[in-house]
Amino acid sequence: MPASNLFNAEEILDGICGWVRIESPTYEPERVNRMMDEAEGAMRALGAAIERIPGTDGYADVVKATLPFGDDPDAPGILVLGHLDTVHPGGTIDGPLQLRREGDKVFGPGIYDMKGGMYLAYYALRQMLKAGQKPALPVTFLFIPDEEVGSPSTRAMIEAEAKCSRCVLVPEPSRQGNVVTGRHAFLRYRLHIHGKPAHAGADNRAGRSAIRAMARLIDRLEGMSDFERGITYSVGVVRGGQWVNVIPIECTAEVLCVAPTEEAFAEVQATMAALKPDDPEVTLVVEPGPVRPLFRASEGTMALYEMARQLSEAEGITLTHGQFGGGSDGNFTGALGVPTLDGLGVRGGGPHTHGEHLLVSSLEPRARLLAGLFESIR
Known part of the structure; x- marks a missing residue:
């Protein structure tokens, strides 16, 4: 693993905060593209060949x-996969989720999910190169603009890239210190109800x-959730009506359904x-x-986990793993059977809320783990 003096938590935090300030x-999509400009510039400075794929369907x-590291630049390499879009609307950083530090916690929109993780992966590679070290395989970063809505415009691209890769590293947020070797399936639906008009004040x-x-249907549907089995139904967006009279x-x-097994799916x-x-x-x-789709741990995924576990153990850190909810683009690559290690990003909490934060104490260890993986995967 690269020398410890290459990694500095405060330096990492400064970089992450720079990305978080770009809502x-x-x-x-115009805001997301400004974030893409920032990521493109960072990767170009590392010497990366950049392909900017125009957005479709209204996304960035x-x-x-x-x-092209390694002896064969065309060989299947390491795919670093993550998104730069967030659930927080523009202006959140000036209102309910201001960028601020409270001890070990730093709050901000997207700081945990998942700008922190994508910056961390970039930083880990950058520091390796500064030290004169290079991965043994080609490395590709894929920055996604629509993950928070299910990656409708990018799924085919993600899957095509994964099929050409040796493995996939996904720096989504850590799950309480764990890495993710599987994820539950997620199904989205839109319900449309058509009623019968009348004057509300005259002939109700x-x-x-x-x-x-x-309202009745939502209550019945969400009541079908079976938390013990991990099957859940949740309605997060409702639109209706035009005039009160x-x-x-x-x-x-809009409904989000979670299924932890093929049978549940x-x-x-x-x-x-x-x-x-x-x-x-x-x-x-x-x-x-x-x-x-459902992401189950494959033999290749578990080999990646074992590599990460040993790297962490050498640093005195116990690294556990598991299958979790909270979908990611790793669902797509893991479901294909491509070795995929997810949850490699920052530690923290409060994703998708005004309490979203990272833990500064997690930045250096996680950067070192990512650098160790870049160095060890062959």
Whole structure:
């Protein structure tokens, strides 16, 4: 593993904070592209060949940065996979989630999920090169712009790149110090309910409220969650109605379903296909959305974990692993059977909330682990 004096937590933190200051909510592609510009510049400074793939379907660009290390620059290499979009809307950094430090915790939008991890991977490679060390295989960084909405515009690209790679490293946030060797499947759906119009103040009973029907359906659907088995249904977005004095005739809801096994995956699909409204005078359309497939640990993934475990053990750190919820682009690569080690990013907590933070104490050890993997994978 590279010498310890190459890694400095405060230096890493400064770099991460620079990226966090560039807010990049998924649905604002111009902001995400400013973040892509920053990542492109950082990788170009390392000597990477840059391919900037224009965004599609209203999302921002993808940045692919390749460094041809090793004896054969065309050999399958290491893919570093992660996203630079966040769930936090523009202006969050000036309001409810200001960039600030409280002891070991540093708060900010995307600092944990997952700008911290992608900067960490870049920094680890940069410090190796500064020390005159190089990975034994080519390294490609793929910066994704739409992971937080299921990677609908980039899944095919991610899978194609993974199939050409020896292995995939995903610096998504650490799970309480663990790395991730598997992830539950995630299924997204959009529900559309159509009701019957009426004047809300004059003839209320003549109408059928799409909002009321959706509220009942949401309560029933979320009540189907089986937490002991890890099967969950959650509605996070609801839209409906136009005027308060008109019975609403349209309502939509977005559903996120989690399935930890193949059997649970099939059960969720069957449940969603069989959904019906309580009121026969309203209609329901269930629209399937992006799916993150089940990622089960393969032999190759466990070999990567064992390598990481030994590197950590040499530093006096116990590194555990497991299959977890919280989808990532590692779902796609792991489901293909490509050796994938996920959860290599920063430690912290509060993802997708106004309490999102990293732990400064995790930065140097995690950078050293990533550098050790770059050095050891052959």
